[in-house]
Amino acid sequence: MTNINDMTEFALILLSTILVNNFVLVKFLGLCPFMGVSRKLETAMGMGMATAFVLTLSSVCSYLVNEYLLAPFGLEYLRTIMFILVIAVVVQFTEMVVHKTSPVLYNVLGIFLPLITTNCAVLGVALLNVQEQHGFLQSAFYGFGASVGFSLVLVLFAAMRERLEVADVPVAFKGNAIALITAGIMSLAFMGFAGLIKL
């Protein structure tokens, strides 16, 4: 049975990964889908959900692989390639599930679904889990929190970009330029969370 301390720790991990150490805006991981899939709100939500599934599952799987396969055999130097293998499999699996359950979402996500494989946030979470010596549940919460943080900023950013689309932006700033500036300002805002909690 989990006691209060564990609960507090999980809550702190979630808060930390979602807001304080947000992977996109504070650690600057996963910027490719952040810029690529944020043109429309629905796509951003779909991508957020797909990434959440992949991130949580892959951080758990890579914890298991690291703990029960790499560590006993002293193969820690294979960590990166193993984790990439795990992530690729989870992404393939997710792609099949999404294709089966929601063909519309599958079409909307298009190339970005397989591209989750190369989303550096996914590999980053797996490697940081090892680096910070997280346990099984901690890894799961860390991955889940990271994906919630990713989805949160992705959806917020997509909503902003939809408005920017119709805003009267100077010609030189139209399109990706203003999007990058917006991302920078969002990042500044998220820096404000720094020091909120300390793990």
Next chain:
Amino acid sequence: MTTALIVLAALAGIFGLILGYSAIRFKVEGDPIVDQIDALLPQTQCGQCTYPGCRPYATAIANGEAPINQCPPGGETTILQLADLLGVEPLELNPENGAESVVTVAVIDEENCIGCTLCIQACPVDAIIGAAKQMHTVITAECTGCDLCLPPCPVDCIDMVPVKSETSNWKWPLPDRVDAAPRAK
């Protein structure tokens, strides 16, 4: 070194099994190639290909039961597109299925229509409206010009009229043969 190889191979093997199982478990219903072929066919549902409609013909092509040259309404353009999609040699349109003709719509001579409803039953796209002993008429926008309503009409009051090119229905001409021909892979 050997351990590393074995562990890596074992893990890859397990993952392969998982993916292989889920590929069967989450198999997507419906054959995408049938959808692609169906999208190229003109959707006249005329049955000149000897199949009951465009989709059955698309299924037959996908299964390799029918050649790609049995669609007169689609004509040469459709044959070339199908050949490109399926990676086969384009064929001449099979004369047994009919000749490629201009786009027409059915028009019912309302003076002579006796309201027999036979053409309504023959129409594959429900483009004819009317009731027993009431005059029938054709919804021009729905009519695919398939000629199927002509034979059942007992008083021969249906005419096939070529569609005039107007601003409301004008389309860019389809790409000519050079563009539609299969490109070198």
